[in-house]
Amino acid sequence: MPTEIAHPRQRQTATALYNASWCLGAISSAAVTYATIGIENSWSWRVPCLLQISYPLFQMLGLLVFVPESPRWLVSKGRKDEALAILGKYHANGDTDDELVQYEYRLICSTITAEITNATNWATFFSSKGNMHRLAICVLVGLMQEWAGNGLLSYYLAPILSSVGITKAADQAAVNVSLNIWNFLLSVGGALASERYGRRVLWLISTEAMIVFLSVSTLAAGLFAERHLPAAGVAVVPLLFLFLGAYDIAYAPLFLSYPAEILPFQLRAKGIAVTLSVDAVACFFNQYVNPVAFTAIAWRYYCVFVGCLVVFLGLIYFLFPETKGRSLEEVAVIFDENDVNEKKTRGR
Known part of the structure; x- marks a missing residue:
């Protein structure tokens, strides 16, 4: 929805901030867990679980009160006057005769x-x-979101910290709170930077940085496990922060905003559904395979994700185009231009 109604100059930032806002829920959840960890009965985990009910309730209220219909959906249903009114309200302070609003309206209609x-x-x-290219990106983004190594670190932070000598529950909870605040700050920074520096640049920088930090983390964890060097165990914690910070600047804010940008209206819902479905399958892998693998080979399991990141870097370089500074309709030209040129060539 942010992609559909945001002002063109704010579209990418608004859409990227949508997914970055996940960290706000993670921060509050981690803080409540830290606060209740001292309760010496089952309410130490019941309270954090029950409080999570409040988020869907706020979401339902927001959908009913604040969220308008997509102007593109309204045009597709023949409700063009309503679409024009929404464009005027959100892009020109209610002026439907504004030059930008009229340009957007005509472009959307056509x-x-x-x-x-x-x-x-x-x-x-x-x-x-062009559409197969789009589909490949949707699948890749879903895989990359969970198989970049973040799934292991996020879901199994406690055993990872235990493996490097941080065993107290309070200390682990404190690291979790700090890590989620760090994630939020870097995700917001990535959302703001995506419009200034471009999406492709962030994808490449983020992946390269993750390869470096996860490789060094693997080395530090291995030194602690094999040679029992306390300094190596301590070093793993800041390295995890750096790794997830690198993840946050692109993977967190662009997870939904990038597929939404590259998909035409009629395929947008289907393409995002593909991304989310692939993400869910990858999450299933994280839930049921990662703990078994990590228990069996410990720090060596990081090497699997270093390899995944290397593959992702190559795929991003060859498959992910830059979409900065283009409207949703103009982005479509990037993918469909080759098909148009090919048809023209055949016509000759």
Whole structure:
């Protein structure tokens, strides 16, 4: 939704901040867990679980009161006057005659009309090279979100800290709170930087930095486990912060905003569903495979994710185009231009 209604100059930042806001829930959850860790009965874990009910309630209230319909959806349903009114309200302080609003409205109408003429279904993803390219990115982003090493560190922070000598529950909870605050600050920084420096640049820098920090973390964890060097165990904690900070500047804010940008309206919901479904499957792997593997080979398991990151870096370099400074309709040209040129060549 932020992608659909945000002002063009704020679209990427607003959409990226949406996913970065996940950290706010993580911070509050970690803080409550830290506060209740001293309770000497089952309420030490019941309270954090029960308080999580409040977030869906706030979300439902916000959807009913604050969130408007997508202007692109309204145009697709023939409710063009409502679409124009929403564009005017959010992009020109209610002035529907504003030059930008009129340009956006005409562009949306022409694009939606063209897309509706060509009916879409799941098979549409395989109808052109451009759409297959989009589908590949949607799948990759879902995989990258969970298999960059962050899944191991996020879900199994406690055993990782125990493996390097930080065994007290209070100390582990304090690290968890601090880590989530760090994640929030870096995710917001990444969301703001994505519009200034570009999405592709952030993807590449983030992945390269993660390779470096996870490799050094693997070395430090190995030195602590094999040679029992206390300094190596202590070094793992700041290295984890640096690794997740590198993750935060691109993977956290761009997880949903980048697929939303590259997908045309008629495929946007389906493409994001693909990304979220792949992410869910990858989460299943994290939940049931990571603990078994980490228990079996400990710090050596980090090497698997270093290898994944190297593969991701190559795929990002060759498959992820820059979308900075373009409207949603203009981004479509990046993917479909080759198909158009190919048709022209055949026509000759």
